[in-house]
Amino acid sequence: MASPGTRAFFLLMALLPLLGAGCISISLEGGKDGPSGTLIGLHKLETGRTTLNDALRHLGPPNLLLRCGEIDRLYYVSWDGLNFKLSISAPVPFPGRSVSTDAFILGLGSEELRLARLEFDRKGILRDLQQGTFGSSSQGQYFAIDNRVVETFLEDRARALMMTDQDDDDDYDLEIKEAPKK
């Protein structure tokens, strides 16, 4: 037979999550984007010999493809991450309103970005190939051996998105201009 003190302890432990609901939040989030095995086929590629068709056959479709000056650039990207977050919210005494604030937050996480960049010349021959696996801290700062590849990728992706947006805007402008003719 448990003592009254032990009973009270177990009762408190059992009810603690309910009592803490709304104040304490612990979350563990995992995410994965793209197949992690795509870059395995990279060893089959050879600069100066591999064609664009060979690259697509071995690696499949790229995640990002764009023209940069006198080269065509292809990116293959896959990402996975795991993040832990603990937050404790505390009510703030504010007359007439219910306000709470995060009193303490602990965030830990790791992310891994696998990236390959392929550059093809006008004839469709592979001229440059760079690849790497980049780890990231919970602050999101990449501490890779050479993070220029990641930076260029982010810039190119932003450029590609901007180009798409601009195309949409152009279409919109055309519609506006053509409207009076009807």
Place this chain on the structure above:
Amino acid sequence: MRKLIAAAVALLVLNGCYFSRKKDDRPWPMDVVSKIEVGKTTKAEVLKLLGPPKQIIRLLESEAYMYVASVEKSSGLVLVVLNLSRSDRQYDAVTVIINRQDVVTAVGARFSGDDAAYGLPWD
């Protein structure tokens, strides 16, 4: 006492869990893609087989037709104060490179949409 603990644990565990599946665009059958032949298939035939692409990108000497259909599976367990969640997004994608003579010069396909899986955050 045990009943009380069991009830508290049951309440905790059964509080909430969810599964969701999100599909973007329709996938294409593999056999359709295998009909595209480098050096033979024309732009018109590609459009007939796969329909309009999601994106057309102008390259130096060609155009890239990008077809992408993603599948995202998310799952989560909400245990009052403890939340576990995971998402996995995979793609079925086809890229077709078409030259200025409207002939396919390169093609690449990947069908990994079905590989998206439910699981725990650390999977």
